[in-house]
Every structure is written in structure tokens, then in C-alpha cells.
Amino acid sequence: MAVQAAEIPQNTTSAVDLGPAVALSCRECGERFPLGPVFACESCFGPLEVAYELPSGDVEELRRTIEAGPKNIWRYAPLLPVPADVASHPNTNPGLTQLVKADRLAKELGVTGGLYVKDDSGNPTHSFKDRVVAIAVEAARAFGFTTLSCSSTGNLAGAVGAAAARAGFRSCVFIPHDLEQGKVVMAAVYGGDLVGIEGTYDDVNRFCSELIGDPLGEGWGFVNVNLRPYYGEGSKTLAYEICEQLGWEIPDQIVIPVASGSQLTKIDKGLKELIRLGLVADKPYKIFGAQAEGCSPVSTAYKAGHDVVRPQKPKTIAKSLAIGNPADGPYVLDIARRTGGAVEDVDDEQVVDAIKLLARTEGIFAETAGGVTVGVTRKLIENGQLDPALTTVVLNTGDGLKTLDAVAPTTGPTATIRPDLDAFRAAGLAG
Numbered sequence: 538m539a540v541q542a543a544e545i546p547q548n549t550t551s552a553v554d555l556g557p558a559v560a561l562s563c564r565e566c567g568e569r570f571p572l573g574p575v576f577a578c579e580s581c582f583g584p585l586e587v588a589y590e591l592p593s594g595d596v597e598e599l600r601r602t603i604e605a606g607p608k609n610i611w612r613y614a615p616l617l618p619v620p621a622d623v624a625s626h627p628n629t630n631p632g633l634t635q636l637v638k639a640d641r642l643a644k645e646l647g648v649t650g651g652l653y654v655k656d657d658s659g660n661p662t663h664s665f666k667d668r669v670v671a672i673a674v675e676a677a678r679a680f681g682f683t684t685l686s687c688s689s690t691g692n693l694a695g696a697v698g699a700a701a702a703r704a705g706f707r708s709c710v711f712i713p714h715d716l717e718q719g720k721v722v723m724a725a726v727y728g729g730d731l732v733g734i735e736g737t738y739d740d741v742n743r744f745c746s747e748l749i750g751d752p753l754g755e756g757w758g759f760v761n762v763n764l765r766p767y768y769g770e771g772s773k774t775l776a777y778e779i780c781e782q783l784g785w786e787i788p789d790q791i792v793i794p795v796a797s798g799s800q801l802t803k804i805d806k807g808l809k810e811l812i813r814l815g816l817v818a819d820k821p822y823k824i825f826g827a828q829a830e831g832c833s834p835v836s837t838a839y840k841a842g843h844d845v846v847r848p849q850k851p852k853t854i855a856k857s858l859a860i861g862n863p864a865d866g867p868y869v870l871d872i873a874r875r876t877g878g879a880v881e882d883v884d885d886e887q888v889v890d891a892i893k894l895l896a897r898t899e900g901i902f903a904e905t906a907g908g909v910t911v912g913v914t915r916k917l918i919e920n921g922q923l924d925p926a927l928t929t930v931v932l933n934t935g936d937g938l939k940t941l942d943a944v945a946p947t948t949g950p951t952a953t954i955r956p957d958l959d960a961f962r963a964a965g966l967a968g
């Protein structure tokens with residue numbers, strides 16, 4: 538299977554139907570290539586992204602079409618690289634998760650301008666990864682792949698397994714061997730093949746790149762490698778939903794977790810598209826990236842004022858974010874700096890505290906990545922980088938049930954008693 542755009546004939550128009558997507562374009566040099574399973578520019582090796590001919594008609598009609606659409610990401614099909622009849626294909630149909638007005642959390646953090654949690658634990662496999670995989674599945678179908686694969690920090694493997702089962706693909710996914718039990722079981726239960734690799738995520742990713750170039754990987758669609766340009770577009774739906782749920786308005790500040798950095802960069806792309814289309818009013822917004830201290834290559838570069846991201850060897854309980862060599866790290870730096878945001882990190886103890894804070898104030902049980910965003914939000918307020926008087930959206934990208942080990946040692950029954958009233962009285966819990 539072609540890896541580099543060079544292997545696709547240059548002067549053919551794209552034969553595949555991926556709706557408004559018309560080409561791939563290089564993020565670095567702008568060169569265009571036909572739609573295909575390629576991710577790196579032939580000329581400069583820059584990452585490719587999807588280029589569109591977006592709807593140009595009456596914006597109010599587009600708004601009505603979206604609002605009357607399916608109650609999932611396919612309501613935004615006119616803005617995504619998917620065919621117009623996508624909603625009729627077998628897929629997990631993620632999205633339109635709750636945007637929770639988090640007044641009690643706001644009070645604890647001192648936010649007065651309105652605080653919201655975008656709770657993506659409500660997706661089919663309980664993480665934001667269902668969004669990106671749903672788009673990659675449509676690309677895999679268009680390009681004729683029969684096996685779906687990925688290198689994963691955990692959530693992606695589960696999302697690929699589930700989507701493959703629903704859509705009738707074979708799946709074979711790769712994870713670091715030492716992930717949380719919840720992630721491993723979720724990745725295996727859908728019946729595809731799951732391979733633990735003895736190494737870090739960065740080793741898994743390097744292995745997958747080799748597999749793509751080898752006959753062993755022939756006919757495989759790796760959602761986050763050779764299908765990465767399409768996969769990435771799924772994260773735009775977070776931007777679309779947040780704005781629609783706020784009454785078609787961009788929030789002033791958004792706090793986003795950073796693993797490879799794809800999600801953060803595509804949320805920014807989604808916001809810019811909404812402005813260009815006239816679906817929201819143009820206004821300044823600040824984008825903040827959140828990492829765990831034990832894997833903080835991007836926040837380290839941000840604080841040092843560097844443009845390049847130096848790889849790290851991850852050691853943190855936030856395993857879903859444990860990418861030591863993030864592909865989109867430099868773009869995250871650009872966006873944080875351009876919008877007036879920042880990239881910050883918190884240590885594992887702060888992650889656990891933040892998971893409990895969110896649970897106790899809002900009834901939302903986040904996985905460690907949600908602890909990272911809430912913890913970083915608190916830190917950014919304390920150090921004056923995030924303005925508590927402005928409207929702020931914090932992402933929770935996964936479900937606490939998948940990372941029970943993070944909180945289990947410090948969370949449990951208040952008391953264990955005999956079944957009688959005297960024992961209950963003695964426990965001091967009445968009233």
C-alpha cells in the first residue's frame with residue numbers, strides 16, 4: 538500500500554467519494570495530492586491534511602441542515618471527509634456528547650465567566666477516540682481496506698475494535714504491553730486481534746510504521762498512520778459541537794489534553810472553519826494544551842520558548858497521553874502561542890486530586906486524561922494564565938472506569954459495618 542504521496546499518479550482527479558473533501562494538502566509546503574491512504578508529503582515529508590470545497594450557499598440553510606441532522610457527528614457531514622449518505626453506513630455513530638455547565642466546579646476554581654465540561658466519556662467506547670475512528674472507517678471503506686489497525690495508548694485500540702466489529706472489518710491493533718486492565722479488556726472484547734508490544738507507545742508507533750512499509754501490512758488501514766489525515770478530521774467535531782451547544786458561539790478559552798497533539802490542532806482547524814463559513818461570529822479565543830508532568834515534551838518546549846519538541850521517555854499514570862515523541866507537537870506550540878493560550882502540565886498526584894474534584898463537584902468520573910485537563914485548568918488559573926472571568930470549556934476525553942487503578946488506592950467505602958443500627962450509630966454517619 539502506498540505510503541508516500543509520490544506513488545499516487547499526480548494528474549488524476551480523486552475517484553473516491555469523500556463528500557466535500559477534494560484533496561490532501563501539505564501542512565508545510567501546501568502541495569496538493571489526490572485523496573488516498575497517504576500521510577506524508579512527497580516533497581518535504583510534512584504531514585498531509587484534508588482540503589475541502591466547503592458549502593458556499595446560504596449559511597442559515599446550512600445551520601438548519603445541521604440542527605435537523607442526526608444526533609451524532611454525522612450532523613456535520615457537509616464539513617467532514619465522508620460521503621453524504623454516511624449516516625446510513627454501519628458505524629458507531631459517536632458524538633453530540635454533553636456540554637455540562639459546571640457551576641459547582643467553577644465555584645471551587647474561582648471561575649466567574651462560565652465553566653463547561655465537554656464530557657466525551659459518553660461516546661460508544663467511552664472516549665473521544667470514537668470520533669476520529671468513525672471518520673477513518675469511512676476512509677478505509679473508500680480505499681478498499683479490509684483490515685483496520687492502529688498504534689494505541691489504549692482508548693484508540695478499543696474504539697477501532699468496536700468500529701471494526703460494527704462495520705464488518707477485520708481488526709488487529711497494537712498497544713504497549715503494560716496498559717491498564719480496563720483498556721486492555723476494552724480493546725480485546727470486540728473480538729479482533731490485540732497485540733501487546735514490549736515497549737512504550739513510541740516503540741509501538743515505530744513498529745506500525747515499519748509494518749506499513751512491509752508486505753505483511755498490505756491492505757491494512759492504520760487509522761492513525763496511513764489514514765491519519767482523515768482520522769484527524771474527527772476531532773473537528775468537538776469544536777463544532779461545543780460552539781453549537783453554546784448557541785453557535787466560540788468560547789473564550791478551551792483546555793485540551795495533548796498526546797500526539799492531533800486533537801488540539803484539529804479543534805483549532807474546526808473553529809477556523811466555522812468562522813470562515815459564518816456559522817459563528819469571528820472573535821479571539823485562547824487554546825490551552827494540558828499534559829502530565831511525567832510525559833510533558835510539549836509543555837517543556839512551551840515553557841523553554843522552543844519551537845522544537847524534544848522527545849521524552851514517559852512515566853505517568855496518564856497513559857492515554859503518554860506519547861514521548863508527539864507528531865503534532867510543534868503545531869500545538871504554534872497554536873497555543875498564536876491564540877494567547879499556553880501549554881502546562883501537572884504531576885500524578887494533582888491528576889488524582891483533579892479526578893476526585895470533578896467527580897465530587899459535577900458527578901463526572903474522568904479517566905486520568907480528564908484529571909490532567911482539570912488539574913491544568915486549576916494551575917493555569919493559579920498562575921494567572923487562564924482568565925477566570927472568561928467563558929471556559931474543559932475537555933474530559935475519557936471514562937474513569939477504564940483507569941480505576943489511579944484512584945482505587947485512595948478511594949473506597951467510608952465504613953464497613955455489621956448490618957445493625959448500633960454499628961451504624963458508632964460509625965458516626967447519621968444526620
Ligand SMILES: *Cc1c(COP(=O)(O)O)cnc(C)c1O
Pocket residue numbers: 664665666690692693794795796797798799800801857858904906934935
Ligand atoms: C488519544 C487521547 C487524547 C489525545 O490524543 P491526541 O493524540 O493528542 O489527539 C486525549 N485524551 C484521551 C483520553 C485519549 O485517549
Ligand SMILES: [Zn+2]
Pocket residue numbers: 563564565566567568578579580581582583
Ligand atoms: Zn510538503
